Amino acid sequence: MKLKLSHLITIGALSLAPALANASVITLDFEGVGNQAAINDFYNGGTDSQGNSGVNYGVSFGSDALGCIDSDAGGSCAFANEPTADTVMFFLSGSSVLSYDAGFDTGFSFFYTSARDVSVNVYSGVNLTGDLLGSINLSNNASDNACSGDPTGNFCNWDIGSLSFAGIARSIDFGGAANYVGFDNITFGSTNPDTEVPEPSSLAILALGVLGLASRRLKSA
Numbered sequence: 001m002k003l004k005l006s007h008l009i010t011i012g013a014l015s016l017a018p019a020l021a022n023a024s025v026i027t028l029d030f031e032g033v034g035n036q037a038a039i040n041d042f043y044n045g046g047t048d049s050q051g052n053s054g055v056n057y058g059v060s061f062g063s064d065a066l067g068c069i070d071s072d073a074g075g076s077c078a079f080a081n082e083p084t085a086d087t088v089m090f091f092l093s094g095s096s097v098l099s100y101d102a103g104f105d106t107g108f109s110f111f112y113t114s115a116r117d118v119s120v121n122v123y124s125g126v127n128l129t130g131d132l133l134g135s136i137n138l139s140n141n142a143s144d145n146a147c148s149g150d151p152t153g154n155f156c157n158w159d160i161g162s163l164s165f166a167g168i169a170r171s172i173d174f175g176g177a178a179n180y181v182g183f184d185n186i187t188f189g190s191t192n193p194d195t196e197v198p199e200p201s202s203l204a205i206l207a208l209g210v211l212g213l214a215s216r217r218l219k220s221a
């Protein structure tokens with residue numbers, strides 16, 4: 001089955017980890033980022049490539065990190081059941097690079113959905129410089145749990161990815177197959193994202209109605 005996130009994408013994968021208390025937890029939900037806009041300085045006191053701005057957390061993104069809005073909400077990405085509707089992060093080339101000058105410790109977590117393997121690496125310096133502090137490899141999970149769209153979106157399953165590390169991290173490389181992976185609710189300072197994944201039981205109820213959509217092929221915009 002060929003799935004692509006842009007136009008029709010799904011997300012999901014899970015590795016549960018214990019929550020760690022941290023007074024300075026920051027979560028990036030990407031709400032407000034434009035459809036297929038480069039996130040850029042949306043969370044850094046500036047704007048994305050379409051002029052939208054969010055809370056200034058001092059977090060910047062490389063130009064390959066894009067926002068994408070659910071096609072059911074007027075955007076161009078084929079996902080469903082996203083942790084926070086209706087916008088996620090993805091990339092069409094390279095990888096999504098996040099830099100946080102202030103740095104963070106303990107660990108971080110996020111939700112992802114992917115039809116291909118995913119790799120996430122964290123570094124001690126900004127822009128993937130310094131030491132590699134840790135890595136996570138995640139398996140494709142986009143259509144797990146017999147999930148269905150909302151009402152459309154083959155990338156319908158989201159799981160938690162998390163990583164604990166020693167030291168101070170200042171950048172993260174969210175990589176994998178371009179246009180086959182989406183990320184949402186990136187959370188610093190905690191190995192548990194601050195929102196709940198959709199209930200698998202409610203998704204299963206919708207699954208039969210989604211089978212027809214599963215064969216639908218998506219093409220990049």
Ligand SMILES: [Ca+2]
Pocket residue numbers: 070071072078079080081149150151152153
């Ligand atoms: Ca959808």
Ligand SMILES: [Ca+2]
Pocket residue numbers: 070072079080081082085086150
């Ligand atoms: Ca949705």
Ligand SMILES: [Ca+2]
Pocket residue numbers: 029030031082083084085086087088184185
């Ligand atoms: Ca979101």
